[in-house]
Amino acid sequence: MKQRLVLVMTAALLTTLAAPLAAATPRGDEASARASVLARFDAAQRNDLAALDRLLADDLDYCSFRGDCLTKAQYLDLVRSGRLKYLSGNPSVTKIKMFADSAVAIGVATVTVIRDGAEQTIHLSYSAVLAWRDDRWQMTTWTATLLENPPK
Amino acid sequence: MKTRCTTHVIALLVASLSLSAACVAKDNATRPDEAGARAANQARFDAAVRGDVAALDKLLADDLDYCHSNGECESKTAYLDSFRAGAMKYRSIEPTVDRIKLVGTVAIILGHAHVNATRNGTDLNIDIGYTSVFAWRDGQWRLTSWRSLTLPPPAPK
Numbered sequence: 001m002k003q004r005l006v007l008v009m010t011a012a013l014l015t016t017l018a019a020p021l022a023a024a025t026p027r028g029d030e031a032s033a034r035a036s037v038l039a040r041f042d043a044a045q046r047n048d049l050a051a052l053d054r055l056l057a058d059d060l061d062y063c064s065f066r067g068d069c070l071t072k073a074q075y076l077d078l079v080r081s082g083r084l085k086y087l088s089g090n091p092s093v094t095k096i097k098m099f100a101d102s103a104v105a106i107g108v109a110t111v112t113v114i115r116d117g118a119e120q121t122i123h124l125s126y127s128a129v130l131a132w133r134d135d136r137w138q139m140t141t142w143t144a145t146l147l148e149n150p151p152k
Numbered sequence: 153m154k155t156r157c158t159t160h161v162i163a164l165l166v167a168s169l170s171l172s173a174a175c176v177a178k179d180n181a182t183r184p185d186e187a188g189a190r191a192a193n194q195a196r197f198d199a200a201v202r203g204d205v206a207a208l209d210k211l212l213a214d215d216l217d218y219c220h221s222n223g224e225c226e227s228k229t230a231y232l233d234s235f236r237a238g239a240m241k242y243r244s245i246e247p248t249v250d251r252i253k254l255v256g257t258v259a260i261i262l263g264h265a266h267v268n269a270t271r272n273g274t275d276l277n278i279d280i281g282y283t284s285v286f287a288w289r290d291g292q293w294r295l296t297s298w299r300s301l302t303l304p305p306p307a308p309k
Contacts, residue, residue, distance in 0.1 A: 059253060061262055067281040067303040069250075069262065097215060097296065101256030104285055104297050106217055106225065125223035127299045129285060131255045140253065141260050143283040143299045145223040 028132045030096045033103035036137035037093050037128055041109065045086040049076060057131055057138035065124060065146040087112040087119070092151075103130045103137065108151035123147040184288035186252045189259035192293035193249065193284055197265070201242045205235050213287055213294035220271075221280055221302040234271075242269040247282075257288040258296075264303070279303040 028036075036055060043051035053076065056062075060072040070078065078084040091109035105128045112121040129141040192211060199207035209232065212218075216228035226234070234240035247265040254260075261284040269276045285297035 061251065061253075061260075063262065063281065063283065063301075065301060067301055069281075095217065097217075099256060099258045099287055102258045104217075104258075106219070106297070125219060125225070125299075127217075127219060127283060127285075127297055129255070129258070129260050129297075140255060141262070141283060141285075143281075143301070145219065145221060145299060145301045147223040 027101065027135075028103070028130075028137050030098055030103070033096050033098070033105060033130050033137055034093045036130060036139070037105045037107065038091060040128075040139055041086075041089050041091040041111075044079065045089050047079060047085065049080055052076060052079065054136070055139060057133065057140040059140055061141050063141075063143045065122070065144045083116055085114040087114065101132045102140075103132075104128070105130065108147070110150055123150050125151070184254070184257055184259065184293065186254060186259070189252055189254070189261060189286050189293050190249055192286055192295070193261050193263075194247070196284075196295055197245045197247050200235075201245055203235055203241065205232055208232060208235065210292075211295060213289065213296040215296055217297050219297075219299040221278070221300045239272050240269070241271075242267065244268045259286040259288075259293060260284070261286070265300075279305070 040052070040055045043055055056072050056075070058072055060075065061069050062072070062075045063069040089109055089111040091107060091111075093105050093107040095106045097104045107126055107128075109124045109126065110121065111124065112119065114120075123146070124144045125147055126142065126144040128139055128143075130137040131140045132138075196208070196211045198204075199211060212228050212231070214228055216231065217225050218228070218231045219225040231240075245265055245267050247263055249261055249263040251262045252259060261282075263282055263284075265280050265282060267276060267278055267280055279302070280300040281303055282298065282300040284295055286293040287296040288294075
């Protein structure tokens with residue numbers, strides 16, 4: 001009886017001590033955050049809605065250079081309907097900053113899109129915030145600024 | 153022998169539970185919450201209008217990326233230097249907060265503002281959309297990322 005009690009208490013002790021250690025374990029790293037940002041560009045260009053659904057967080061705020069912000073559902077509908085079609089893109093990630101459960105990516109891109117029937121090539125500077133959820137990076141915020149000249 | 157072992161295990165268990173309780177208590181006392189992030193966001197705007205470099209220094213993270221509406225990004229040092237040199241002078245900022253999201257130790261704030269300022273000799277009287285990202289460090293929110301974009305003027309009625 002005593003032996004069982006000791007075993008149960010030892011297990012409880014180890015669980016209690018291990019919990020903070022598990023919480024402090026690094027999750028997604030910088031390389032995977034960078035890859036996730038680029039994968040989102042790639043999925044958008046391939047019109048791959050399933051991939052976009054995985055890469056975008058449910059609480060996404062997608063704020064375009066026009067200043068309008070779309071929810072995830074609105075953004076996916078825009079791509080699904082063909083009103084937004086990515087023809088090509090040349091994205092790069094300039095900087096990644098890591099936090100406990102999130103990452104901020106800053107970068108530039110030149111993208112050619114068809115938006116509401118009009119083709120346009122635009123140069124962007126962007127900031128993306130990624131949240132680590134369900135064992136993967138998910139983009140929760142996107143904000144882009146229009147650049148006058150192509151990024152260097 | 154068994155009794156001594158049991159006593160040791162109980163003592164360790166009690167000690168570890170006390171440690172956990174202390175950690176939880178500390179977290180509750182200085183928890184990064186939405187109200188604090190909103191207050192830090194407003195304090196940052198107020199400090200910018202006052203040109204209060206000391207206050208800005210406390211509110212801005214050392215790894216700040218401050219990206220203006222023209223897409224140009226500055227470090228904390230460069231941004232503070234622009235105040236010291238008089239290149240950046242705000243006359244007024246009228247901000248609104250549309251949304252705050254907490255992701256672990258980071259707060260993302262989306263909002264709009266009307267800005268009346270002079271930057272590098274150019275007067276600005278513009279409406280902007282902005283995204284602020286605050287990081288919880290040393291028991292306070294600090295702005296680690298800022299991006300704004302100029303909104304088109306409202307269409308005439």
